[in-house]
Amino acid sequence: MYAKKHRPGWGDREMRRPAFGPWGGPDSSWGQGGGPGGFGRGHGHGGRGRGRGGRARRGDVRASILALLAERPMHGYEMIREIAERTQDAWKPSPGSVYPTLQLLEDEGVIAGEESGGKKLFALTEAGREEAAAQPEGTAPWDAVNQGFDREGSREARTAVFQVADALRQVMATGSEDQRAKAFAVMNDARKKLYLILAEAE
Known part of the structure; x- marks a missing residue:
């Protein structure tokens, strides 16, 4: 088992701080965002899965959410923060990739969301626990991002x-x-x- 611009309506309003370059988002403009995008507008250089700068495939967002929720319930911004911390900021997925994925997983019945303290707390359903348990040990997406990442660079x-x-x-x-x-x-x-x-x- 897997052990400055925030769009209104997408998740928690506490996420305000801009990021830059590879520490910005894949769907951000230059100097802003929330995941390992490129040095430029849009998705950076190419869109071929995980590659330069720790870019992650779309499926990695889903897998990461399931891996995190297998540990404990979390809200959306907490998941973004956890992924960033576990990759030492090599990968910080944007709200624009995380929240639609959460909605999709909820629609599929894989996770369930409940309002708590003004935020939506997500947890795995039985179907979600089965999907998370089916993943091999030590294959969380952030593990692959961490492998061979040039932290000095x-x-x-x-x-x-x-x-x-x-x-x-x-x-x-x-x-x-x-x-x-x-x-x-x-x-x-x-x-x-x-x-x-x-x-x-x-």
Whole structure:
């Protein structure tokens, strides 16, 4: 057994803090989100399952939810936080991937939700416990994300992204219209060059 932009209506309102780059969401714009997306808009470079930066397949969100609920009942944001902690922020699924999956699992009768303290607490049903128990030991999606993840490189990338974000914020706050336009052009050019690096390696 498996042992700054939050959309209104998707889960708990406590999730406010923005994240960046690989620590942002797969369905976020640059610099915001909640899972291992790309350095850019949308789903980053490609959409082929788990790969660079700890990207996870859609099925991994379902498997992770079942694995976590096999341990104890949780609400949606708690699951996002648990996955991020267990992968040391290598993978932080977005609310836009977690909450629809929770709704689907509830519709399938695999989990049941109950309002508790202003939040919806989810727990496995009998069918959910059977599905979770059918998974091999030690195959939780976050285990695969953790294998071979370059944490030193991750820290360096995080620092670089925050430094670039700070510089961009300063230009946006104090620069002229022409300077802002140049800053956006630089960011767009950098994004294209990063994707080009990946393309050249393939």
